[in-house]
Amino acid sequence: xxxxxxxxxxxxxxxxxxxxxxxxxxxxxxxxxxxxxxxxxxxxxxxxxxxxxxxxxxxxxxxxxxxxxxxxxxxxxxxxxxxxxxxxxxxxxxxxxxxxxxxxxxxxxxxxxxxxxxxxxxxxxxxxxxxxxxxxxxxxxxxxxxxxxxxxxxxxxxxxxxxxxxxxxxxxxxxxxxxxxxxxxxxxxxxxxxxxxxxxxxxxxxxxxxxxxxxxxxxxxxxxxxxxxxxxxxxxxxxxxxxxxxxxxxxxxxxxxxxxxxxxxxxxxxxxxxxxxxxxxxxxxxxxxxxxxxxxxxxxxxxxxxxxxxxxxxxxxxxxxxxxxxxxxxxxxxxxxxxxxxxxxxxxxxxxxxxxxxxxxxxxxxxxxxxx
Numbered sequence: 001x002x003x004x005x006x007x008x009x010x011x012x013x014x015x016x017x018x019x020x021x022x023x024x025x026x027x028x029x030x031x032x033x034x035x036x037x038x039x040x041x042x043x044x045x046x047x048x049x050x051x052x053x054x055x056x057x058x059x060x061x062x063x064x065x066x067x068x069x070x071x072x073x074x075x076x077x078x079x080x081x082x083x084x085x086x087x088x089x090x091x092x093x094x095x096x097x098x099x100x101x102x103x104x105x106x107x108x109x110x111x112x113x114x115x116x117x118x119x120x121x122x123x124x125x126x127x128x129x130x131x132x133x134x135x136x137x138x139x140x141x142x143x144x145x146x147x148x149x150x151x152x153x154x155x156x157x158x159x160x161x162x163x164x165x166x167x168x169x170x171x172x173x174x175x176x177x178x179x180x181x182x183x184x185x186x187x188x189x190x191x192x193x194x195x196x197x198x199x200x201x202x203x204x205x206x207x208x209x210x211x212x213x214x215x216x217x218x219x220x221x222x223x224x225x226x227x228x229x230x231x232x233x234x235x236x237x238x239x240x241x242x243x244x245x246x247x248x249x250x251x252x253x254x255x256x257x258x259x260x261x262x263x264x265x266x267x268x269x270x271x272x273x274x275x276x277x278x279x280x281x282x283x284x285x286x287x288x289x290x291x292x293x294x295x296x297x298x299x300x301x302x303x304x305x306x307x308x309x310x311x312x313x314x315x316x317x318x319x320x321x322x323x324x325x326x327x328x329x330x331x332x333x334x335x336x337x338x339x340x341x342x343x344x345x346x347x348x349x350x351x352x353x354x355x356x357x358x359x360x361x362x363x364x365x366x367x368x369x370x371x372x
Contacts, residue, residue, distance in 0.1 A: 001143050001359040003366050008160075011150040015076040018150050022076075023083020026165035029144060030084040030091075033165055036140040037094055044138075049090065056093045060103070061193040062223060063092065069220055070199040072153065073168065080166060091166055097137065098197040098224040102186045102271075115338070116183045117261050117290050117314065117324050118229045119298070120236035121305050122254035128349035129231045132310040133181040134362070135162070135170060139328045139339035145359045147370060154206045160355065160372050161205065162342055169201050171344060175372045176208045177233045177353040179346035183260045187274040188225025188267055191243035195220040204230070210237060217246055225271070227260050233350040240267035257305050259294040262287035286338070289322040307345055307356060314343050315362040325363040343367075 009025060011018040023030065038049035045052070057063065066074050077095065081088040096103075101115075115136040123129045144164040151158055152174065161172035173179035180201065200220050207213035210232040217228065221243050228239040238249040238258055247267040250258035262284075264270070297313045298305065317323035326338040343362035347354045353372040358365040 001145050001365075003357065003359040003368050006145055006147060006357065006359045006368065008147040008149060008370065011148060014153065015072040016079045019076040019079025020083040022148070022166075023080040023085075025083075026146070027084045029165035030080070030086060033141070033144050034086060034090060034094060040138055040140045053087075053090050053093045056096075056103070057089060059192060060099075062096065062099070062196050065193055065195045065221075065223070066199055069195045070203060073199045073202050076168065084166065086166075095167055095198045096196050096223075097167075097170070098182075098184055098226065099190075101184055102190055102224065103192075115262065116181070117259070117294060118181060118183055118227070118238075119257055119259045119294065119305075119310055119313065120229050120231055120238060120251075121257040122231070122235040122251065123233060123348075124255040124304075127304065127306070128347055129177075129233055129236055130305070130307060130310060131179050131181065131229055131231045131236060131346040131348065132314055133171060133229065133344050134314050134324060134326070134340045135181070135342045135344060136326055136338050137170075137341045139341075141341055142339065142360065145342060147357075152206050155208065157206075157208070158372065159205045160370060161201075162344065162357070168198050169205065170341075172201065172205050173346050173348075173353060173355060173372050174205055174207070175353065177348045177350055177372070178205075178207050178209060178213060178230070179232075179348055179353070179355075180204045180213065180228060180230045181344065181346075182229060183227040183262055185225040185227050185240060185262060185264050185267075187264055187270055188240065188242035189244060189269050189271050190224050191221060192223070193221075194223030194243045196223045197226055204228075210235060214239065217241060225264075227264075229260065231346070231348050233348050233353075240264055242267060242269035245269040257298055259291070259298060261291040261294070263291070286322040289319050290324050293318045293324050307347060310345055311343070311356070311362060311367065314345075317363055323363075325361045327361045327363070 161169035
């Protein structure tokens with residue numbers, strides 16, 4: 001998508017009101033995107049959308065977990081489906097981007113379980129807290145990026161969430177200067193009865209501070225392994241979360257950057273297939289090569305890490321087969337390069353929190369600025 005075409009949509013009212021507006025305003029795009037999702041399921045997993053949804057509800061307890069832990073999220077999704085005139089069960093299954101990576105469905109060959117490169121840096125002197133993310137997802141989502149704006153349910157704050165039509169959010173920030181994004185960690189223990197990642201996002205975006213967000217994480221048994229990347233004007237944290245454990249990763253010095261891709265750096269609460277003694281899977285190269293690229297570029301900087309420096313790092317393509325900025329297509333070795341749906345840099349000053357965003361791979365997409 002051309003970043004200049006990225007649309008900001010304001011939703012009013014509570015969960016049901018927001019959902020109805022979302023569904024009605026974006027009806028045609030929701031229908032089209034669900035059709036694209038069906039094509040992706042067939043291409044990647046070799047399964048029809050109807051069969052995927054059927055197995056999704058038969059083999060998981062996600063809907064029950066949502067009802068117990070985040071009922072207003074279910075209310076909002078049901079209203080989106082009503083407003084768009086689409087099937088509720090299909091739309092609910094569509095939300096589970098992170099869970100789709102590991103669910104016990106027909107497996108893709110090769111695996112496509114990696115997504116996102118992140119950088120976080122706490123406030124120091126005049127430089128505000130900065131968080132950067134390349135949001136890497138399937139390329140079929142490109143052209144559907146939208147910015148959703150709505151008020152917090154628990155305070156007078158305002159939320160700004162990057163999403164696609166029909167989805168609650170993919171990352172976001174709020175007017176308190178809190179921001180959150182993530183890295184998928186499919187090696188960590190998951191749970192078909194846990195709370196899906198998209199719903200935890202919705203709760204975290206209510207947070208007035210980083211400390212409050214960390215407390216909120218303890219409320220939810222995670223469905224998927226994930227590295228949460230969070231910050232506010234006072235600092236940053238990365239939290240590697242399995243279904244049972246929360247493990248904080250850096251920084252020891254709040255003025256120094258931390259960075260992550262898609263392999264656990266600290267947590268050892270691994271899924272059974274990744275534990276010692278299990279049949280060894282071939283290591284995925286992308287996560288390690290992208291991490292090495294981040295490390296070399298960040299440690300090689302002569303000046304402090306700035307917004308422009310983070311843009312350049314996230315736009316880098318040092319390894320043409322496994323680049324940080326992913327432009328889609330395939331390579332000769334494992335056929336999987338991936339696609340950067342958006343590059344987001346959250347500038348978290350107390351006075352003026354802002355989002356710098358490129359609506360596509362940052363090596364060939366311009367940035368725009370949105371005030372939270």
